[in-house]
Amino acid sequence: MYHIISIRDFERSDLDYLLDRAEEFDTLGYRSRALEDKLAALLFFEPSTRTRMSFATAMARLGGRWISVDSVEASSIVKGETLADTIRVLSSYADTIVLRHPKEGAARLASEFATVPVINAGDGAGQHPSQTLLDLYTIRQSMPIDGIDVGLLGDLRYGRTAHSLALALSLYGVTLHTIAPGGLEMPANITLELRERGTEVIEHADVEEVIRDLDVLYVTRIQRERFPDSASYYNVASSYRITPDLLTGVRENLMILHPLPRAGEIDPAVDRTPYARYFEQAKNGVPVRMALLHEVMK
């Protein structure tokens, strides 16, 4: 059985294969009935708009159907049921389980109790492989991923999308530039792992010193709840804000990505520049998740 749990489980050839499959669904104009008789269970124990709706859209575009739990309050978790039991039961209802859970390792646990494939749709500060695939897909639409310079900006400590993406990019020989506020730097063990994989990781104090050398700037949300008070949050957040002025002299092919939702990290005026690619990125969630759903259920 094929589970999609962590980007660490993938070789480069697996990633390239899935990206190729997503591209096929994209060029087909989403017209496919490949999962006509299939049912997906969308089990979301944390808020999500894009991930949940793009999985539902992907299922519908493949001719399949889905059932869903959208919050902890609406589930048996409030009655003390374990995730393991929930997964056992749902395995008998659906052909695959898409799981978003606040605890790290939840998807790995689910895969041990499930009798159908499990797709990790984000587990706490851990992994979010489908987001990483759509990030890679968006980059690959514009340039070959090999050897590019990628800046990771924002909360690199708790931001799971940045960790997953960094690990995936390490398979493509990129140079990573990290820019994070004090206390929100990339965890040392992840930086170590990246360097062990042969990736050059360069830390920068602010985005201005590196933005002109980047092909991709990946911005993540600086989470307000990580700061003791509003003043210190605004202090930090304002120094990590991308504005049109900051983009003077950048490489012509620079693309700015953001997993969304954004708080204030990117000035809406940037949306009108050719560098802003985050809405396209969000749109790419559909063909990428079509490829994943099709792959585990075909």
Next chain:
Amino acid sequence: MTRKDPSGGLLVSPIRNGTVIDHITAGEALNVLRILGITGSTRECLSIATNVESKRLGKKDIVKIENRELRTEEVDRIALIAPHARINIIRDYHVAEKKGVEIPKVLKGVVRCPNPGCITNTNEPVASTFEVLDKGLHCLYCDWLIKNDIASHII
């Protein structure tokens, strides 16, 4: 429990039945007891020698536990903090079994994950699982890496 040997070495009284853990890394004897769940309130009859001179290790600790033979999973735990330890199972004053400790490739239910957000720190019916790497212990659920002070995380 220890007495001076006239020849200059240190001796610890022999036990009739039980386990002798020799060649424990100096200073780790009390951690070994903690790992085995032996506290002041348990009934085992113990002999502990610490910082004893050792040809192999320079200094070592020794623990003797009467009327208890260690199980494999207990030996695994000891291996984490005393990789050179030797386990001797004693029956009627004789060494019935002699074994070294070996750190297994995967530790299941031995070490608690220090990550409070890890799924293994909830009421789910799973044991913590770590793979043993050169750089430390890697949680197979949340990817946390324990590099230092492994003893304090042992369950």
